[in-house]
Amino acid sequence: MRNITKRFPGVVALDRVNLEVYPGTIHALLGENGAGKSTLVKILYGIYTPDEGVIILNGRRVIISSPIDAINYGIVMVSQSPQLIDRLTIAENIILGLKKYGYYAPVKLVEREISKLAEEFGVKIDPSTDTWKLSYTQKQMVEFIRAMLLGVKILLIDEALTYLPIEERRRFYKFIKGFAERGGTVLLITHKIPEAMEAADKITVLRRGRVVKTVEKTEVTIDDIRRMMFGERSKEITYERLPPGAPDGELLLVENLWVEGDFGGYAVQGVSLKVRRGEVFAIAGVAGNGQKELLQAIMGLRPIRKGKVFFEGEDITHRSTYYLRLKGVGYIPDLPAKYGVSIENTIIENIAVIPVYARGFIDWDKIRSLALKLIREYDIKTPSPEAPVKYLSGGNIMKVLVSRELNTATKLLVAYNPTRALDEATAIRVRRIIKNKVINDNIGALIASEDLDEIFQIADTIAVMNSGRIVGVFPAEKAKREEIEHLMVM
Numbered sequence: 001m002r003n004i005t006k007r008f009p010g011v012v013a014l015d016r017v018n019l020e021v022y023p024g025t026i027h028a029l030l031g032e033n034g035a036g037k038s039t040l041v042k043i044l045y046g047i048y049t050p051d052e053g054v055i056i057l058n059g060r061r062v063i064i065s066s067p068i069d070a071i072n073y074g075i076v077m078v079s080q081s082p083q084l085i086d087r088l089t090i091a092e093n094i095i096l097g098l099k100k101y102g103y104y105a106p107v108k109l110v111e112r113e114i115s116k117l118a119e120e121f122g123v124k125i126d127p128s129t130d131t132w133k134l135s136y137t138q139k140q141m142v143e144f145i146r147a148m149l150l151g152v153k154i155l156l157i158d159e160a161l162t163y164l165p166i167e168e169r170r171r172f173y174k175f176i177k178g179f180a181e182r183g184g185t186v187l188l189i190t191h192k193i194p195e196a197m198e199a200a201d202k203i204t205v206l207r208r209g210r211v212v213k214t215v216e217k218t219e220v221t222i223d224d225i226r227r228m229m230f231g232e233r234s235k236e237i238t239y240e241r242l243p244p245g246a247p248d249g250e251l252l253l254v255e256n257l258w259v260e261g262d263f264g265g266y267a268v269q270g271v272s273l274k275v276r277r278g279e280v281f282a283i284a285g286v287a288g289n290g291q292k293e294l295l296q297a298i299m300g301l302r303p304i305r306k307g308k309v310f311f312e313g314e315d316i317t318h319r320s321t322y323y324l325r326l327k328g329v330g331y332i333p334d335l336p337a338k339y340g341v342s343i344e345n346t347i348i349e350n351i352a353v354i355p356v357y358a359r360g361f362i363d364w365d366k367i368r369s370l371a372l373k374l375i376r377e378y379d380i381k382t383p384s385p386e387a388p389v390k391y392l393s394g395g396n397i398m399k400v401l402v403s404r405e406l407n408t409a410t411k412l413l414v415a416y417n418p419t420r421a422l423d424e425a426t427a428i429r430v431r432r433i434i435k436n437k438v439i440n441d442n443i444g445a446l447i448a449s450e451d452l453d454e455i456f457q458i459a460d461t462i463a464v465m466n467s468g469r470i471v472g473v474f475p476a477e478k479a480k481r482e483e484i485e486h487l488m489v490m
């Protein structure tokens with residue numbers, strides 16, 4: 001990619017960017033939220049056309065004006081959200097994209113190839129399974145398998161691994177390493193710098209739309225990369241434990257809770273816990289062990305079959321989400337761009353929708369100044385508070401959600417992976433904001449996270465959830481990392 005420039009109203013997303021990637025390499029593309037990473041790979045995938053600059057493939061200039069063009073050149077993108085049709089089987093989904101077999105795709109043959117590739121991931125999968133039955137991880141695996149069957153030569157991964165549990169991520173990294181060893185090219189976007197350093201051969205750092213530098217992995221340290229990414233802000237990056245709160249008094253009480261999962265059976269099996277004022281109560285666990293369902297049930301988003309929930313002493317077991325929101329409960333759900341914000345709407349409208357503001361008359365002036373305040377405090381990169389959320393970068397969408405919910409949480413914050421999709425410096429900043437708020441405003445926080453660095457940095461109490469149950473609760477200062485990890489996977 002040579003001299004690529006891309007402007008959007010009010011921002012130069014890419015400014016004369018040069019990027020060269022080679023066969024047989026994993027090339028990481030790193031940079032803070034809004035740096036231009038997604039825009040660059042979207043240009044390569046034919047979603048955006050550059051205002052200036054050219055793309056040269058194997059020595060020849062090419063014009064890529066749609067993903068179909070890109071796929072014909074062997075360029076395939078896998079993003080955060082799976083692009084599969086739920087009502088079709090895995091094989092049908094994959095056949096949809098395979099022109100090489102013509103209209104009469106030999107289903108059996110494709111099914112065999114799918115199974116073979118799944119084995120490379122180290123899992124068994126039946127290609128005739130309906131896609132809606134698959135977990136997020138399995139859907140992402142199908143996306144990778146599809147890319148392989150499409151004959152991918154350059155695989156673009158835009159945070160496609162971000163939402164996967166750690167163990168699964170390792171599996172995916174092994175798979176893409178195998179692909180690179182066979183001559184494939186991977187362009188990898190992630191905010192997990194240590195993972196990028198581990199997986200990549202080369203690294204290009206983008207900052208404010210410009211290339212800071214392209215380096216060989218072996219010539220730099222993690223700290224060098226952080227300095228290139230964040231400049232002065234890199235000094236803020238620390239994984240030390242934040243000052244502890246002084247928990248006092250019971251705020252949220254969960255008693256013997258039973259909650260169903262999406263596919264029958266109980267995802268939450270008799271969970272009891274207590275969150276105090278002034279406390280960050282963190283739940284560690286591998287994704288898919290009931291954390292999501294537990295938080296949804298507390299928030300009134302999933303029916304409770306058995307057990308009770310009390311908030312400030314009041315039984316709220318079957319209360320609505322609306323009711324809890326009015327009481328001052330903030331909520332950060334999983335899949336933020338799907339369940340947390342309405343991406344077609346503006347930042348202001350996304351704030352106005354919160355029950356405390358949306359009762360009766362909406363005071364737009366007040367909401368506008370709140371939007372401006374949050375944009376300033378969280379450094380949300382946007383041309384204006386009137387911008388539709390879909391025009392923001394992934395991390396900045398997350399900042400809109402997190403800032404709004406922390407503002408709503410005048411008593412309790414319930415959050416699922418609150419710093420996912422945020423760059424490292426911003427993630428740590430958000431943890432500080434949460435912690436300060438818990439201490440200064442004496443609120444409680446119930447946070448489920450798969451990121452142990454996050455848990456150890458922020459928690460006052462650490463619980464481990466495994467197979468729908470709480471299998472251990474520790475005061476954070478006494479918790480041992482190995483023990484927590486063991487409980488998570490045993």
Ligand SMILES: Nc1ncnc2c1ncn2[C@@H]1O[C@H](COP(=O)(O)OP(=O)(O)OP(=O)(O)O)[C@@H](O)[C@H]1O
Pocket residue numbers: 008009011012013031032033034035036037038039040381382390391392393394395396421423
């Ligand atoms: N369709 C669009 N319309 C207007 N502005 C856009 C659009 N897409 C991206 N931008 C802007 O371009 C800049 C770069 O965004 P991009 O999504 O490439 O960042 P990113 O590096 O992927 O960040 P993140 O880590 O948060 O995903 C941002 O300022 C963003 O607001």
Ligand SMILES: [Mg+2]
Pocket residue numbers: 037038039393394395
């Ligand atoms: Mg992005």
